[in-house]
Amino acid sequence: xxxxxxxxxxxxxxxxxxxxxxxxxxxxxxxxxxxxxxxxxxxxxxxxxxxxxxxxxxxxxxxxxxxxxxxxxxxxxxxxxxxxxxxxxxxxxxxxxxxxxxxxxxxxxxx
Amino acid sequence: xxxxxxxxxxxxxxxxxxxxxxxxxxxxxxxxxxxxxxxxxxxxxxxxxxxxxxxxxxxxxxxxxxxxxxxxxxxxxxxxxxxxxxxxxxxxxxxxxxxxxxxxxxxxxxxxxxxxxxxxxx
Numbered sequence: 001x002x003x004x005x006x007x008x009x010x011x012x013x014x015x016x017x018x019x020x021x022x023x024x025x026x027x028x029x030x031x032x033x034x035x036x037x038x039x040x041x042x043x044x045x046x047x048x049x050x051x052x053x054x055x056x057x058x059x060x061x062x063x064x065x066x067x068x069x070x071x072x073x074x075x076x077x078x079x080x081x082x083x084x085x086x087x088x089x090x091x092x093x094x095x096x097x098x099x100x101x102x103x104x105x106x107x108x109x110x111x
Numbered sequence: 112x113x114x115x116x117x118x119x120x121x122x123x124x125x126x127x128x129x130x131x132x133x134x135x136x137x138x139x140x141x142x143x144x145x146x147x148x149x150x151x152x153x154x155x156x157x158x159x160x161x162x163x164x165x166x167x168x169x170x171x172x173x174x175x176x177x178x179x180x181x182x183x184x185x186x187x188x189x190x191x192x193x194x195x196x197x198x199x200x201x202x203x204x205x206x207x208x209x210x211x212x213x214x215x216x217x218x219x220x221x222x223x224x225x226x227x228x229x230x231x232x233x
Contacts, residue, residue, distance in 0.1 A: 001172075001173060033219075035218075035219055035220065037156070037220070039156075044206060044223035044224065044225060044226060045156065045206075045208075045220075045223060046223075047218055047220070047221050050218045050219065050221075051218075054216075056211075056218060056221070088155075090155065090156050092156075092158075092219075092220070097170075098161070098170050099158075099170065099172065100146065100158040100161070101158060102148075102155060102156040102157060102158055103155075104155055105155035105156070
């Protein structure tokens with residue numbers, strides 16, 4: 001099976017931009033959609049990006065997703081950082097046999 | 112309104128089994144898979160597997176293969192996850208989750224249960 005590797009943590013000041021990478025170990029990142037979830041302590045995860053770059057209704061357009069085949073990675077970018085964005089973020093994808101994988105998770109700290 | 116309501120916290124001894132329920136409402140039960148996700152204290156999310164409520168078939172992550180069984184009861188719109196031969200490593204919050212669809216789109220793992228804490232200790 002494949003792995004999705006994320007940086008352990010990122011931090012930035014309010015109003016700035018952070019980008020979280022998610023690198024797929026085996027298989028092409030472009031072959032199966034990537035989702036991104038936000039999780040605050042004690043709460044269930046919520047979807048911030050689905051199908052690589054789509055935002056569910058209610059998610060601010062400060063959140064954007066992309067994939068890069070050259071690095072076999074997906075990325076989540078949060079611009080105009082706010083204190084409410086402080087949370088753990090997980091990428092997620094799947095393979096052709098309906099097996100799903102979550103990334104290792106990234107803690108976003110707003111300084 | 113879609114809701115996934117899970118059963119309450121459980122305490123088990125090593126070697127025992129636990130069965131958690133996830134009752135859904137607000138959508139047609141057989142329309143979407145139910146996934147189960149494990150989160151150990153201070154750790155990340157780990158996909159355990161899924162059950163297709165339409166035919167009851169399960170697909171399991173290799174890590175849990177042989178110890179986990181996921182089922183679905185169409186008469187009560189309830190999914191179940193049973194984990195056997197528990198060890199302290201299974202102490203975790205377990206979530207059920209399902210997709211949101213409509214308007215031509217489907218968003219995987221959009222709706223989540225509140226989580227069920229399972230503690231394994233002698």
